[in-house]
Amino acid sequence: MVEIAIIGASGYTGGELIRLIHNHPKAEVKSISSRKYEGMDVSKVHSNLIGSDLIFEDLKSDSIDADVVFTATPHGASMKIIPKLLENGVKVIDLSGDYRFRDISTYEKWYGLTHTGELDAVYGLPEIHREEIKKSNLIANPGCFPTGAILATIPLSKKKLVDRIVIDSKTGVSGGGASPSESFHFPNVSDNVNPYNVISHRHMPEIQQELEAFSNVRVSFTPHLVPVIRGILTTSHSFIRENNDISSEKLIKIYKKQYKDEPFVKILENNEIPKLNSVRGSNYAHIGSFEVDETGRIVIVSAIDNLVKGASGQAIHNMNLICGFNETDGLNHYGLTP
Numbered sequence: 249m250v251e252i253a254i255i256g257a258s259g260y261t262g263g264e265l266i267r268l269i270h271n272h273p274k275a276e277v278k279s280i281s282s283r284k285y286e287g288m289d290v291s292k293v294h295s296n297l298i299g300s301d302l303i304f305e306d307l308k309s310d311s312i313d314a315d316v317v318f319t320a321t322p323h324g325a326s327m328k329i330i331p332k333l334l335e336n337g338v339k340v341i342d343l344s345g346d347y348r349f350r351d352i353s354t355y356e357k358w359y360g361l362t363h364t365g366e367l368d369a370v371y372g373l374p375e376i377h378r379e380e381i382k383k384s385n386l387i388a389n390p391g392c393f394p395t396g397a398i399l400a401t402i403p404l405s406k407k408k409l410v411d412r413i414v415i416d417s418k419t420g421v422s423g424g425g426a427s428p429s430e431s432f433h434f435p436n437v438s439d440n441v442n443p444y445n446v447i448s449h450r451h452m453p454e455i456q457q458e459l460e461a462f463s464n465v466r467v468s469f470t471p472h473l474v475p476v477i478r479g480i481l482t483t484s485h486s487f488i489r490e491n492n493d494i495s496s497e498k499l500i501k502i503y504k505k506q507y508k509d510e511p512f513v514k515i516l517e518n519n520e521i522p523k524l525n526s527v528r529g530s531n532y533a534h535i536g537s538f539e540v541d542e543t544g545r546i547v548i549v550s551a552i553d554n555l556v557k558g559a560s561g562q563a564i565h566n567m568n569l570i571c572g573f574n575e576t577d578g579l580n581h582y583g584l585t586p
């Protein structure tokens with residue numbers, strides 16, 4: 249059994265890691281860290297985990313004894329914890345944005361923080377970086393919005409079909425983490441749709457980084473908060489480069505080929521639209537629509553669960569890759585609809 253420690257285990261993604269690893273055939277959570285809940289049973293914070301004998305400890309990174317550590321901590325905190333873990337020979341999967349950028353100055357500009365220093369990290373989107381992930385000791389798990397947006401559009405960038413991509417995403421409130429705040433207060437969220445950071449969300453440069461690795465595309469991104477708990481529905485509008493002739497049927501062929509061996513990406517046919525509640529609780533990304541309009545716009549829609557494919561499930565997929573397990577170990581279940 250591979251032994252796991254989770255730092256930030258009292259948060260939403262930490263709770264999902266514990267829930268999902270509980271069903272993993274080759275990995276076991278040995279220790280969970282929380283500063284606030286040190287000494288308390290895990291089920292006092294994550295009531296769904298009643299029956300588990302895990303108890304929160306305030307783990308220090310220089311004394312953690314584990315094969316793999318998940319840092320489910322906020323950006324800024326992860327980069328202070330991780331260097332020591334790597335020095336001690338532990339493999340690390342970080343759920344924050346701290347190691348996602350190949351260029352530190354992009355991170356510093358968008359996160360408004362000084363970085364503590366570059367480390368050899370791989371961007372943990374298995375559908376693009378599978379072979380590098382297998383060889384890495386530090387995985388930068390992708391952001392939740394970038395996961396849905398990149399999966400919806402990367403085949404277009406790879407084929408150099410489009411030059412402009414506008415991403416419009418709707419997210420559930422669990423994306424904001426477990427700490428209460430005014431923006432997530434029930435009366436402010438309920439019966440409402442709230443766009444935020446309309447031209448300045450830090451996930452825009454992350455999406456841009458991955459898409460422009462294949463062709464010259466410009467990305468814009470606007471997120472909206474909607475009154476659901478889990479899920480991200482992304483509508484991507486991509487504008488066809490001059491002299492390209494593309495139809496809905498051709499698009500579906502391209503996407504099916506691109507994702508034919510991917511265990512967690514499902515392509516919907518007949519212009520079907522993905523549903524948020526079909527992916528709830530699962531590690532699947534559903535991709536559909538594949539419409540082309542008369543103005544030269546391609547519309548592709550994706551749905552993921554932000555806490556699973558957008559965070560903890562994808563992190564476990566990455567663990568499976570770095571540990572040489574079957575990619576679907578611990579993740580082989582459908583969503584929870586209705």
Ligand SMILES: NC(=O)C1=CN([C@@H]2O[C@H](COP(=O)(O)OP(=O)(O)OC[C@H]3O[C@@H](n4cnc5c(N)ncnc54)[C@H](OP(=O)(O)O)[C@@H]3O)[C@@H](O)[C@H]2O)C=CC1
Pocket residue numbers: 255256257258259260261262281282283284285319320321322323325343344345390391392422423424425426427554555558559
């Ligand atoms: N929620 C989501 O959908 C997604 C989140 N992410 C990223 O994953 C990470 C975790 O997110 P999420 O679970 O939602 O966040 P939460 O706020 O729910 O949990 C984060 C946990 O980290 C711990 N923590 C905070 N600061 C520190 C610190 N300085 N040192 C050690 N531990 C600390 C806290 O636990 P305690 O105070 O008990 O120690 C807290 O419970 C973040 O970087 C987030 O951006 C990525 C994709 C999706």
Ligand SMILES: CC(=O)N[C@@H](CCC(=O)OP(=O)(O)O)C(=O)O
Pocket residue numbers: 323343344345390391392393419420421422423424451471473
């Ligand atoms: C609803 C909501 O607030 N969502 C968060 C999602 C961010 C997130 O978790 O992403 P990182 O891993 O890059 O921090 C946001 O928009 O900031």
